[in-house]
Amino acid sequence: MLLEVSNVVKHYPITAGALFKHVVGQVRAVDGVSFDLAAGETLGLVGETGCGKSTLARCLAGLHPVTSGSVRFDGTDITNLPRRRMRPYRRDIQVIFQDPYGSLNPRRRVGSIIADPLVIHRVMSGEQLRRTVQELMERVGLNPEHYNRFPAEFSGGQRQRIGVARALALRPRLIICDEPVSALDVSIQAQILNLLKDLQVEYGLTYLFIAHDLSVVRHISDRIAVMYLGKIVELGAADPVYDRPRHPYTNALLSATAVADPDEAQRRRRVVLTGDVPSPIDPPSGCRFHPRCPRAQDICSTEEPLLEGTEGTEGTAACHFPMEVVV
Amino acid sequence: MSLLEVTDLHVSFPTSDGVVQAVRGLSFRVERGRTLAIVGESGSGKTVSTQAILGLTPGADISGTALFDGVNLLDLDGERLRRIRGAEISVVFQDPLTSLHPLYTVGRQIEELIRVHLPDTSRAEARRRTVELLGLVGIPRPERRVDDYPHQFSGGMRQRAMIAMSLALNPKLIVADEPTTALDATVQAQILELIARVQAEFGIALVLITHDLGVVAGMADEVLVMYAGLAVERADRRTLYYRPHHPYTKGLLESIPGSSGDRGGRLRPIPGSPPSLIAIPSGCAFHPRCPYAMPVCPAERPPLAAVTGGANHASACWLPHDAVGLGAEAEALRLKAKES
Numbered sequence: 001m002l003l004e005v006s007n008v009v010k011h012y013p014i015t016a017g018a019l020f021k022h023v024v025g026q027v028r029a030v031d032g033v034s035f036d037l038a039a040g041e042t043l044g045l046v047g048e049t050g051c052g053k054s055t056l057a058r059c060l061a062g063l064h065p066v067t068s069g070s071v072r073f074d075g076t077d078i079t080n081l082p083r084r085r086m087r088p089y090r091r092d093i094q095v096i097f098q099d100p101y102g103s104l105n106p107r108r109r110v111g112s113i114i115a116d117p118l119v120i121h122r123v124m125s126g127e128q129l130r131r132t133v134q135e136l137m138e139r140v141g142l143n144p145e146h147y148n149r150f151p152a153e154f155s156g157g158q159r160q161r162i163g164v165a166r167a168l169a170l171r172p173r174l175i176i177c178d179e180p181v182s183a184l185d186v187s188i189q190a191q192i193l194n195l196l197k198d199l200q201v202e203y204g205l206t207y208l209f210i211a212h213d214l215s216v217v218r219h220i221s222d223r224i225a226v227m228y229l230g231k232i233v234e235l236g237a238a239d240p241v242y243d244r245p246r247h248p249y250t251n252a253l254l255s256a257t258a259v260a261d262p263d264e265a266q267r268r269r270r271v272v273l274t275g276d277v278p279s280p281i282d283p284p285s286g287c288r289f290h291p292r293c294p295r296a297q298d299i300c301s302t303e304e305p306l307l308e309g310t311e312g313t314e315g316t317a318a319c320h321f322p323m324e325v326v327v
Numbered sequence: 328m329s330l331l332e333v334t335d336l337h338v339s340f341p342t343s344d345g346v347v348q349a350v351r352g353l354s355f356r357v358e359r360g361r362t363l364a365i366v367g368e369s370g371s372g373k374t375v376s377t378q379a380i381l382g383l384t385p386g387a388d389i390s391g392t393a394l395f396d397g398v399n400l401l402d403l404d405g406e407r408l409r410r411i412r413g414a415e416i417s418v419v420f421q422d423p424l425t426s427l428h429p430l431y432t433v434g435r436q437i438e439e440l441i442r443v444h445l446p447d448t449s450r451a452e453a454r455r456r457t458v459e460l461l462g463l464v465g466i467p468r469p470e471r472r473v474d475d476y477p478h479q480f481s482g483g484m485r486q487r488a489m490i491a492m493s494l495a496l497n498p499k500l501i502v503a504d505e506p507t508t509a510l511d512a513t514v515q516a517q518i519l520e521l522i523a524r525v526q527a528e529f530g531i532a533l534v535l536i537t538h539d540l541g542v543v544a545g546m547a548d549e550v551l552v553m554y555a556g557l558a559v560e561r562a563d564r565r566t567l568y569y570r571p572h573h574p575y576t577k578g579l580l581e582s583i584p585g586s587s588g589d590r591g592g593r594l595r596p597i598p599g600s601p602p603s604l605i606a607i608p609s610g611c612a613f614h615p616r617c618p619y620a621m622p623v624c625p626a627e628r629p630p631l632a633a634v635t636g637g638a639n640h641a642s643a644c645w646l647p648h649d650a651v652g653l654g655a656e657a658e659a660l661r662l663k664a665k666e667s
Binding site: 048049155156157158185186187188189190191193194197212214215216218219220252253255256257258259260261262263264265266270272273276 | 368369481482483484511512513514515516517519520538539540541542543544545564565568569578579580582583584585593594595596597598600601
């Protein structure tokens with residue numbers, strides 16, 4: 001396994017008091033998440049705002065320390081490594097961010113933005129550096145002659161290509177893509193998705209692909225993890241999860257997704273969830289989904305269902321009363 | 328008579344880099360009680376066109392006509408337009424957090440809207456009506472939530488409050504500009520159902536502006552696709568999705584993951600990016616990205632003319648009028664036209 005995540009927890013303390021700061025609560029952003037990621041595979045992570053998917057991504061990339069749990073990369077425990085010892089792994093794990101406007105420094109030239117990782121890690125310099133950056137630009141579909149331009153001279157799709165080139169520069173093994181196409185128009189989104197797929201084949205990349213758009217995630221992922229309030233509620237191969245969801249939340253999420261097909265939209269029976277996602281400061285007892293769940297029974301509010309068992313062909317769901325598998 | 332009839336609308340913005348031609352001769356109609364979806368990507372002019380009609384684009388050069396119930400909105404002065412906007416036409420914007428004032432309670436903002444447009448309403452009456460509206464859009468315990476501030480509402484609840492506000496004066500038309508883009512899927516589904524329900528209940532016409540073809544598929548009676556400031560295709564909902572004529576519409580549909588059925592395979596994106604509105608390509612603005620471009624395309628702008636997909640189906644494209652659909656037959660017709 002390239003990446004082994006076990007029981008990762010990330011809590012943010014809530015403090016009060018100006019003079020005597022004390023902790024009055026915890027935002028349980030990620031609350032015990034485990035999964036494995038094999039080399040060359042793409043795991044899609046879906047969930048709604050506030051479910052903890054981006055926090056998890058940042059923890060795995062080593063951008064935030066985790067509260068507890070462990071992250072192993074290629075067999076080595078890299079949980080909360082000190083800066084210096086984390087450095088070699090930062091080459092192997094790269095991130096592509098959502099916002100191609102906010103993640104590129106507007107006052108620096110594109111060539112030097114893409115060259116940054118190579119310079120910081122002292123991989124190369126001079127003419128070789130320039131050549132490598134131009135090759136990278138060409139590979140992601142940018143004109144290498146635009147080396148000296150500023151980010152503002154590029155469109156949203158081109159900026160995301162810059163982000164991809166920068167992530168690719170150190171030849172990483174794992175790329176964490178945090179909503180990489182959410183800010184793009186649909187015709188441009190398709191260009192970037194194709195590019196990511198091509199690069200995966202060419203460089204044997206492993207992706208953790210985070211998005212809220214379920215059709216995008218299905219298109220690119222081998223396996224899917226569905227998160228709700230800091231926990232994974234369902235995990236399995238993409239097709240079974242989409243075609244035969246086991247967890248009522250997955251089912252509701254899928255049925256709520258707008259499809260670009262009028263007849264399908266009419267046929268679809270929507271499971272409309274009541275209420276909003278509860279606060280991660282004080283999550284519901286037992287199963288966190290129970291206050292909104294159409295299938296909830298008494299046990300759901302008292303006992304937490306586990307995402308257990310070996311992952312079979314149908315995947316696993318953390319639910320006391322999973323949806324029946326229609327054979 | 329249509330409720331809203333826009334004819335040959337032009338909107339441009341003078342800037343130091345040149346004139347931004349945001350809308351370049353747009354015509355459309357909205358019938359009473361019906362839903363027209365305007366679809367397009369960033370910069371297609373879908374938002375600017377409706378904002379210009381409502382007088383929300385300061386600094387723009389506007390020409391054309393926009394007849395609302397027989398009155399040309401573009402002729403009205405600020406005061407008279409203001410009376411129509413909010414009362415007869417209301418607008419629901421994308422981001423409910425920035426469209427609600429953070430320092431006033433949600434209830435007070437709705438009450439004020441009612442009392443400004445209907446000065447005879449007493450304070451108590453306005454409040455009673457506000458509570459009723461909040462209940463109508465599904466806000467739990469409205470008599471208590473009416474005194475909450477916007478930050479105490481979740482994103483979905485804020486959008487519900489905006490819809491309550493848009494209904495306050497019994498409008499004939501609601502313009503909803505990306506009403507669910509900032510919301511999660513499950514909340515989006517709730518809001519779309521709410522919009523459809525109040526629309527049917529009160530017989531309101533709806534202009535739904537969105538980039539999301541998924542939202543349109545479940546909502547619209549008629550769809551208008553915009554590209555570079557022009558309508559490139561107009562059709563009823565089923566025709567647009569199953570028998571599109573314009574290569575841009577076809578490209579949009581095929582760009583959606585899962586749509587073309589080759590899941591896990593490659594998508595078929597539209598090459599290139601949308602043009603700058605300062606230097607729009609000649610003739611058909613889509614020709615540099617179009618796989619079927621013919622010699623006539625850069626030379627002459629195609630009119631929005633009838634094609635054979637369905638009743639009232641029109642497309643602004645030089646391809647033969649029967650080249651509709653996503654199948655092989657239509658593809659053969661398109662390629663043949665390109666070759667000759």
